[in-house]
Amino acid sequence: MGAEHVEAGFAVMGSTGHLLVAGRPELVAHARLRLEELESLWSRFRADSELCRLNASPPGRWVPLSRPTVALVRQAVRAWEVTGGLFDPTVLPALESAGYSRSFAELAEGVPYADDPGPAPGCAGIEIEDDRVRLPPGVRLDLGGIGKGYAADLVAGELLASGAEGACVNLGGDVRTAGSRPGAGEWVVAVEDEAKPGTDLAWLALAEGAVATSTRLRRRWRRQGREMHHLIDPGNGAPAAGQVAVVAAEAHWAEALAKAALIAGPIDGRTLLEDQGVAGLLVTEEGTAHPAGPWERYVTWTPNSGGTWPVSAG
Incomplete structure (x- = not known):
């Protein structure tokens, strides 16, 4: 018989959160509070958050920050370096230009376009030293996606350190599993087909690790009759397209690579995913799927597998 477990779903970090804790079910309440604390540090929609304080600081001034925030900025800069700037947390001006200047629930039609932001400035001038960060002129950060992944990693690790036998933390599609799954077998994660809401592209089984999906279809809005979304090409400030799912050891890394x-x-x-030694699936707007790395090693079900469509992600 598997360990006693409990699950909880709630709104957090601008998305739907889902927690599963095995072995110490009372830790769910603590984990939820921890996620809310991390959101209060990293939200760009809270004027008192550490991220907003950093972005509002005079150029070139050192800003003292908490350990989790410094670590997150460090990981964001690392992801920018490893991906050759394809992942870029300095796209905030482009997001604001596209209309994403307030929380997603508050976005409205009819806001005038801002000036073309052009290419993102990149992370080359960001300095990190002990418990403080310094941004160069013209650089402001958006840590939304990688922040959700990093929060999932932190909370999953903290749950196991506090005595849980297993944990699954899902923050808006950034999923981190750790320890033993309740019952037998591996953790199973469903990858939703964003072009067909309510259906899945695949089910993935992993002993421990993370799955993240990046797509333009999850966060969309209309602005002056034009559909916009939050995935910005840092090279030109324009929205990108498609869907990518990545399996990696950590959720923040899967998110950045996706x-x-x-x-x-x-x-x-x-090529990027295979060079980084991770598995992935890249789906074009036309629906063509391109597996990367050892993707098939994790797949336990697809729509072409035959049999009955799964009921839930388990």
């Missing part, structure tokens, strides 16, 4: 591969396109994106 976004970078989507920006790169199916061919160069597949």
